[in-house]
Amino acid sequence: MFATRLSNVTKYVGAHVSIVGGIQNAITNSLFIGGNAFAIFLRNQRRWIAPPLDPKNIEAFRENCLQHNYASKFILPHGSYLINLGNPDQEKREKSYQAFLEDLQRCELLGLTLYNFHPGSTVGNCSKEQSIQHIATCINRAHKETSSVTCVIENMAGAGNIVGSRFEELADIISQVDDKSRVGVCIDTCHAFAAGYDLRTSKAYEKTMEEFSRLIGFQYLRGMHLNDSETELGSFRDRHANIGKGYLGLEAFRLIMNDDRLNEIPLILETPIGPDESSDYYKEIKLLYGLVGKESNCNNVKAHITEKNKEKRKSKKSKKSKNTDGEFNK
Numbered sequence: 001m002f003a004t005r006l007s008n009v010t011k012y013v014g015a016h017v018s019i020v021g022g023i024q025n026a027i028t029n030s031l032f033i034g035g036n037a038f039a040i041f042l043r044n045q046r047r048w049i050a051p052p053l054d055p056k057n058i059e060a061f062r063e064n065c066l067q068h069n070y071a072s073k074f075i076l077p078h079g080s081y082l083i084n085l086g087n088p089d090q091e092k093r094e095k096s097y098q099a100f101l102e103d104l105q106r107c108e109l110l111g112l113t114l115y116n117f118h119p120g121s122t123v124g125n126c127s128k129e130q131s132i133q134h135i136a137t138c139i140n141r142a143h144k145e146t147s148s149v150t151c152v153i154e155n156m157a158g159a160g161n162i163v164g165s166r167f168e169e170l171a172d173i174i175s176q177v178d179d180k181s182r183v184g185v186c187i188d189t190c191h192a193f194a195a196g197y198d199l200r201t202s203k204a205y206e207k208t209m210e211e212f213s214r215l216i217g218f219q220y221l222r223g224m225h226l227n228d229s230e231t232e233l234g235s236f237r238d239r240h241a242n243i244g245k246g247y248l249g250l251e252a253f254r255l256i257m258n259d260d261r262l263n264e265i266p267l268i269l270e271t272p273i274g275p276d277e278s279s280d281y282y283k284e285i286k287l288l289y290g291l292v293g294k295e296s297n298c299n300n301v302k303a304h305i306t307e308k309n310k311e312k313r314k315s316k317k318s319k320k321s322k323n324t325d326g327e328f329n330k
C-alpha cells in the first residue's frame, strides 16, 4: 500500500529512494513512504562505466512522475561519488568530467532539471582556489554541452582537501560560473553542522541562515538534505543520524519545517535505514510534517528531545555509526 501523501504543502519532504530494478521504480518507492519529493542515483554510483538507460525505463519514469505529480523541481538526483571536478590532474579530471556530463545528459533524458553533486577535492595537490577554478570551468563546459539542467553543488562536512565545507567556497564556485541561472546549491544539515554551522537553537539557526543569505543567497538554494548528525558541531565528519536522534536534535528540524525561505524545494532524507526502508522513511517524513506550525516549547518537541537525550546517554559508548554519505548504498 502507498502511504498517504500530504497535499497543499509548502514543504516538499521526501527521501533518497532506490532505483533497483529500473529507474522508474523510484516513483513507487517514494509513494510507499509518502514522499512529496525524492532523490535517486542515476546509475551505480561506485562505478565509472554504466550501461545507458533503457528507453522503456526512461518512458516509464517520465510517465510515473507525471501520473503521480512529482514535478522535476522536487526531484534531486545525486551524482556519483567518484566524480572529482576539482582534481588538478588533467587526465583524472577529464574522466570525472565525462561521468559528470553523462549524468547531466541522463537527467535531461529523464526530464529532470536538477543535478546534485559534491564539489570535489584538491587531493592535496593544489590550492583550494585552483580546485574551485577547475570545478567552475567544468560546470561552464557542461552548460554548453547540455541545454537545461541546473548543477546543484552540495556543501561538505570535511575539512582538509575537501572543497565546499564553507559557504564562501560554494560562493566562489558560483561567482566563476557564467550562466548563473543554471547553478545552485543544496545544503545538507549534517554536513553544515559538522563543518561548524550551528542550527540547534533559533538564535544559532538564524545566524547560520543569515550567513548563507549574505554569502550565497536563498535564490541559489535548490534543495536540502535533512540529516541529523552522529558527531558534534565542528567534527568535520560525515555521519548521518536519524532525525532528532543525533547532535542536531529535533529543534533544528522544527526550525527548518517552519522556515518560509525553504518552501518549494526538495527536502531529502538520507538518514540511516534498517531492513525496512519504507517504514523508516515513512515515520521520519511523518515526524517532520508534524513539526509544521509547532512552537519550540510544545510538548511534542520536548518529548522527542528528552527521549533523544535518554537514548544518547544509554547508547553513547556502544553505538557505532552506520551510515555516511559514502556508504549510502542504493
Ligand SMILES: [Zn+2]
Binding pocket: 078, 117, 118, 154, 325
Ligand atoms: Zn551528497
Ligand SMILES: [Zn+2]
Binding pocket: 188, 190, 191, 238, 239, 240, 324, 325, 326
Ligand atoms: Zn553526508
